[in-house]
Amino acid sequence: xxxxxxxxxxxxxxxxxxxxxxxxxxxxxxxxxxxxxxxxxxxxxxxxxxxxxxxxxxxxxxxxxxxxxxxxxxxxxxxxxxxxxxxxxxxxxxxxxxxxxxxxxxxxxxxxxxxxxxxxxxxxxxxxxxxxxxxxxxxxxxxxxxxxxxxxxxxxxxxxxxxxxxxxxxxxxxxxxxxxxxxxxxxxxxxxxxxxxxxxxxxxxxxxxxxxxxxxxxxxxxxxxxxxxxxxxxxxxxxxx
Amino acid sequence: xxxxxxxxxxxxxxxxxxxxxxxxxxxxxxxxxxxxxxxxxxxxxxxxxxxxxxxxxxxxxxxxxxxxxxxxxxxxxxxxxxxxxxxxxxxxxxxxxxxxxxxxxxxxxxxxxxxxxxxxxxxxxxxxxxxxxxxxxxxxxxxxxxxxxxxxxxxxxxxxxxx
Numbered sequence: 001x002x003x004x005x006x007x008x009x010x011x012x013x014x015x016x017x018x019x020x021x022x023x024x025x026x027x028x029x030x031x032x033x034x035x036x037x038x039x040x041x042x043x044x045x046x047x048x049x050x051x052x053x054x055x056x057x058x059x060x061x062x063x064x065x066x067x068x069x070x071x072x073x074x075x076x077x078x079x080x081x082x083x084x085x086x087x088x089x090x091x092x093x094x095x096x097x098x099x100x101x102x103x104x105x106x107x108x109x110x111x112x113x114x115x116x117x118x119x120x121x122x123x124x125x126x127x128x129x130x131x132x133x134x135x136x137x138x139x140x141x142x143x144x145x146x147x148x149x150x151x152x153x154x155x156x157x158x159x160x161x162x163x164x165x166x167x168x169x170x171x172x173x174x175x176x177x178x179x180x181x182x183x184x185x186x187x188x189x190x191x192x193x194x195x196x197x198x199x200x201x202x203x204x205x206x207x208x209x210x211x212x213x214x215x216x217x218x219x220x221x222x223x224x225x226x227x228x229x230x231x232x233x234x235x236x237x238x239x240x241x
Numbered sequence: 242x243x244x245x246x247x248x249x250x251x252x253x254x255x256x257x258x259x260x261x262x263x264x265x266x267x268x269x270x271x272x273x274x275x276x277x278x279x280x281x282x283x284x285x286x287x288x289x290x291x292x293x294x295x296x297x298x299x300x301x302x303x304x305x306x307x308x309x310x311x312x313x314x315x316x317x318x319x320x321x322x323x324x325x326x327x328x329x330x331x332x333x334x335x336x337x338x339x340x341x342x343x344x345x346x347x348x349x350x351x352x353x354x355x356x357x358x359x360x361x362x363x364x365x366x367x368x369x370x371x372x373x374x375x376x377x378x379x380x381x382x383x384x385x386x387x388x389x390x391x392x393x394x395x396x397x398x399x400x401x402x403x404x
Contacts, residue, residue, distance in 0.1 A: 008372055011260070
């Protein structure tokens with residue numbers, strides 16, 4: 001038997017399964033305690049932030065599944081039920097709900113000679129570089145903007161542009177060029193705004209100023225701008241190195 | 242009433258599913274999608290299982306397979322390569338490599354599909370062979386064979402990467 005607890009046992013404890021031996025082990029083992037704490041942080045994040053926006057989507061999907069099954073059983077009745085559900089169920093709101101199959105943003109950071117995928121909340125420093133890879137999911141326009149703790153907005157794509165740029169009709173697009181970060185410390189959030197019609201830089205800058213007015217905490221907390229676009233965002237923290 | 246029950250199941254099991262998917266995918270947004278997909282596939286069973294142990298077995302099986310497939314699909318698209326330079330220091334020393342869970346995770350993602358779930362559950366999640374067999378509904382012998390196959394591939398991989 002392993003000297004450490006498996007993630008299965010740690011998760012079972014979280015679901016309330018009694019395991020006194022595992023509890024004693026956690027008191028004595030720093031590595032397993034760290035694993036358990038990390039799992040707890042992820043669960044807490046789900047409870048705080050994810051469930052609120054995803055529970056209605058899950059419920060809606062379950063409703064559609066049942067409606068689809070009904071269609072096979074009794075077409076006339078099922079069609080009436082499906083229509084009623086379509087009227088009653090709220091559509092997922094964009095931009096602050098992420099829908100399965102929607103557009104995506106991947107950010108890659110170069111720190112010295114090392115290039116790696118950047119994850120939400122990671123630290124970067126002045127001089128580090130960023131490249132963007134996006135998944136347009138059929139939407140033809142993209143604008144990438146960021147807002148930092150000093151309240152500055154930068155349009156990253158199209159770089160310095162006055163509005164959204166056209167995207168190739170590909171499932172995955174690597175954007176040209178790379179961005180080199182300045183030395184303004186604190187949080188910076190990058191927003192990728194995908195749309196069917198171009199947005200103007202002016203309306204995006206107004207939306208980012210509204211978030212920046214709330215200070216660093218607002219930049220860390222707000223994941224979407226008040227704009228009619230499918231969005232995804234990523235936060236990083238600029239530090240001295 | 243049925244929606245309340247479904248929402249109740251989602252609130253009860255969602256955190257653990259999300260934690261699992263986030264650990265596998267390393268990406269909060271992708272983990273949210275994977276959580277929804279996993280939950281939709283297991284929710285019919287969650288209401289009927291008698292205890293958390295069985296619920297977790299379902300969750301682990303579905304989430305692991307779904308997320309590893311997502312990682313496989315990502316690797317088919319061109320992307321900036323992760324840094325694997327530290328493998329050069331451990332070339333030939335498989336046991337030293339297998340102790341490093343982050344490194345093992347990166348090797349698992351590059352392994353043949355057949356061995357991926359078994360290798361991840363055992364070497365990254367720390368499940369013993371019996372637990373792996375129970376979660377994936379395989380015989381213990383199959384688990385042993387697939388772990389041996391994974392080790393063979395891992396040795397080849399670290400040998401190539403150090404070259």
